[in-house]
Amino acid sequence: MLRSSSLRCRRRIRVSGLVQGVGFRPFVYATAMEFHLAGSVINDSAGVLIELEGDPAAVEEFLVRLRRRPPPLAVVDRVETSDIPVRGGTGFHIGATAAGSAGRTLASPDVATCRDCLAEMGDPADRRYRHPFITCTNCGPRFTVITSLPYDRASTTMAGFQMCPACLAEYNDPADRRFHAQPIACRECGPRLQFLVPGEPATTDEAAMAAARAALSAGRILAVKGLGGYHLVCDAGDDRAVAELRRRKKRGDKPFAVMVPDLSTAAMVADLTLEEAALLESRARPIVLLSTRADGPVRVAVSVAPGNPDLGVLLPYTPVHALLFGLPGDAPSPVVLVMTSGNMSGEPIITDDEDAVELLGPIVDGWLRHDRPIHVPCDDSVARVVDGGPQPIRRSRGYAPLPIALPVPVEAMLAVGADLKNTCCIADGGYAWMSQHIGDMDDVRSLETLGVTAGHLKMLTGVVPGLVVSDRHPGYRSTAWADRQPVHRSQVQHHHAHICSVLAEHGWGDQPVIGIAFDGTGFGSDGAVWGGEVLIARYQDFSRFAHLGYVPLPGGDAAVERPYRMALSHLTAAGVPWDQDLACVVHCPPEERRVLRHQLDTGFACVPTSSMGRLFDAVSAIAGVRQVADYEAQAAIELEGLSRNRFRLSPMAYAFGIGGTGTTGADGLVVDCGPVIRAVAADALDGRPAGDIGARFHRGVVDLVVTLADRARESTGLATVALSGGVFQNALLLGASCDRLRRAGFTVLRNRRVPPNDGGLALGQLAAAGAQHVERGVPPCV
The missing domain is CATH 3.30.70.100 (Alpha-Beta Plaits)
Incomplete structure (x- = not known):
């Protein structure tokens, strides 16, 4: 009262x-x-x-x-x-929205269709029965349709759809769930569906959806327009359709994600924990990586994720998705759909209807599209549950552009990440706004998308950056893009940025931590390719406490794409002969073997690397798991999959050698991988199963993490460890490392809000550059 x-x-x-x-x-x-x-x-x-x-x-x-x-x-x-x-x-x-006032508001991410709207869509008595664009204040498109702020219908891509009298009444009624729901629509006011098949008349609305379902049931491949772009869709249980999609898209063995109609179906195709179920059903509706269930009652073609221990699963997040699976009374349709980005690998997702027809024409048999424009591309987010909590793999739809509070206020700045899994990030004061996933900086489209995305973030936040931050790699296209901007510029070392991304998202203060950054590639301060690093780091600076010993990276990208090359490099460094019974030797053609031997003997076209990612590739190849990679980290992913069950049963671990000069030397402690390589080769020659080799290797890496953290604690007195870098996407390695470190008395920080891979790098760049600017008093110009 x-x-x-x-x-x-x-x-x-x-x-x-x-x-x-x-x-x-x-x-x-x-x-x-x-x-x-x-x-x-x-x-x-x-x-x-x-x-x-x-x-x-x-x-x-x-x-x-x-x-x-x-x-x-x-x-x-x-x-x-x-x-x-x-x-x-x-x-x-x-009152009406006020324009022109000072200040800043925050834009909402796109939100999955709510239960109330789904219930109305399935109710024959409701005026929005089967409406493919049903939405309300609590759900629907936001980020991808906003063209300016404040957020009103005129500032969205719904501006061209005039509300009918019934929708307008709901829009103006404060007691209605659709009061001021800017994307509000019904059959009378649009948008409208259209189904296109080359050489046939277009169909619309109900007929379009029915035709799309029939095409999927018949094994056809479709392009379906969603919230943030087009998806390529087919029946995930149809071996022929999946194989044909893989062939047309030139996908190699890279796994596809699948969409299922509900949680019960998800549990039929994958093992599902309560935490994973909650993540699947969250408003963000990310793709969640789940352990594949081989004996499930619902079949998924093996070619959906060949050789991969996990299956990427997501639930419908738009009315169009729900209708693709059908409502009661509809003809049977596939219960599991491949739902993969409508693009060529690494490029931004396609949003424009004309581009979709031109660029996806060679891949698809038809288009299910609508006439609501997409203002910015936004790919699906990807996450997994590790160590009892979520870990983002790709932070995009459903999360972008939610802000991340910074521990220390920074000046207005923009960070542009790296060239793989690119995102950008803008910050001012106490907040940073991460962009959606952009893609790999391999072509002009990706660079153009980076510019458009940065511009959209500036508009949404009102931030005018006076500083642009990039990676130190001299060959990165993102760095070159940053160098062309007419403002101050700064650069942050790759692995320092990885560690700072963890610290920033945890609101960590100015105290240094033991940072362990394991990844595949990062330009080091000495010009080498780093990737197996232990840093004593704070935002302002870092020192290199330890790293994997250098081995040659022969031929750059050639070694990444052909793990057997990295295996032969590590064998040479470890003094192990190229025995013809080793799978990695057999798979290297004799002429290439001769050239490779010359490269390793002379150092020609070889860059030294300390990469943990490349070590995983080498062990995978020596163990006979994967010799040629169709996608990034394939060799390591397959090795992890074979190792999971054996890890619980085998207590044995391969042992690394640790030497070096301590913290007084330029390079710190040097980790010798030779003992591990020699043990792996011996076990492979003895015929030991790859799963056993992989389990012993994973245990050895976990032991190394704890040992190096112990050494750093003895030297510095620090007891907080921050883990980051793409190698820590490995659920087996991350989970075991966190557990062992905590049992050894460490506080463990890991990425939970941004990816540990390069998709989280921009946040770390901002945090580091912001702290350096405060300490130096002026922006570090390049």
Whole structure:
């Protein structure tokens, strides 16, 4: 019960955060009416502005509700109040959006279709029955349709669709779930579906959806337009269709993700924990990597994820997806669909309808599309559950552009990441906004998308960067793009940025940590290719405490694509003859073997590398698992898959050698991989199963992580370890390392909000450059 008062007060309340497009104004309206308060609420470019007048106790209760129980999709960052003169009155109204005011608001990510909308879509009595674009304040497109802020319909790609009288009434009714839901639509006001097949008349609406389902059931490959771009779709249980999609897309063995209609079907194709189920059903609806269930009652073609221990699974997140699986009464359709990005590997996802017809024409048999434009491309997010919590692999749809609070305020700046799994990140003050996944910087389209994405982030945040931060690699296209910008420029070492990404997302202060950065490739301070690094790091700087001993990387990318080359390099460094009974030797053609021997003997076209990723490749090849890689980390992924069950049964570990000069030398401790390589080769020649070799190797790497952390603690007194880098996407390695480190008394930080791979690098670049700027007093210009 509220205490009454004869006095009235009036407060102006500024709410900042993710408060537009999430039902915040109707929430304010309903709460104000409940407490009999007068006033108004509007959106402006800084967030939400409220004026409340009434009983002081009621105003205080309102503020408690606002802070503790905001709408489900809202993120309240700050609530500022001030007293203003009482005006009188009893009404409360929702005002028009104010334009041109100073400040900053936050844009919402795209949100999966809510249960209420799905129920309406399946109800024959509802006017939106089977409507492919049903949405409300609590769900639907946001980030991918926003063209400017404040967030109103005129500032989205729905601006061209005039609301019918029924939708307009809902839009203007504060008591309705669709009050000011900007993408609101129905069959009368659009958007509209269209199904295209070359040489046939186009079909629309219900007929288009029925034709698409029939085509998928018949084994056809379709391009389907979603929230953030086109997907390539086929029946995941049809071996021929999956093989044909793989052939047309030139996909190699890289796994496809699959979409299933519900959680029960997900449990039929993969082993599913409660944590994984929660991640699958979250509003973000990421692709979740799950352990494949070989004996499940629902069949998935082996060619969906050949040789891979995991299956990427996601649930429908748009009405179009739900309708593809069909409603009661529809003809049977596939229960598991391949749902992979509509692009060529590494490139940005295709969003434009004309591009989809031209570029995807050689791949697909038809297009299911709609006429709502996509303003920015946004690929599906990918995540897994490790060590009891989520780990992002690709942070994109459903998460971008949610901000990450920074431990220390920074000046306005933009970081452009690296050339693989590129994302960019913009920051000002206490927040950083990560972009969606862009792709690999291999062509002009990717570079153009980087520029467009950076521009979109600037518009959404109002940040005008005075500093652009990039990787130190002199050959990166992202670095060259940064160098062309007409502002100050700064560079951050690759592995330092990896560790800083962990520290930043955990809100870590200025204290140094033991940073362990394991990945495939990163330009080192000495010009070598680093990737097996132990750093004593803080945001401002780092020192190299330990690293894997250098071995030659023969032929650069050739060694990455052909793990047998890396195996022969490691065998040579370890003093192991190229025995003809070793699989890696057999798979290297005699002429290439001769050239490779010359390279390793002379150092020609060889760069020294300390890469843990390349060591995984070498062990995989020596053990006979994978000699040629069709996609990044394939050799390591397959080795991990074979090792999982054996890891629990085999206590034996291969032992690394550790020498070097301690922290006083330029390189710190040097880890000798020779003992491991010699043991792996001996076991392979003895015919030991690859799973056993892999389990022993994984245990050896975990032992190495703990040993190096112990050595660093003895030397520095530090007891916090930060783990990052693409190698720590390995669930077996990460989970075991976290467990062992904690049992050894360490505090363990790992990536939970951004990927440990290069997709999280931009956040680390920002944190490092921001701290360096504060320490030096001026931006470090290049």
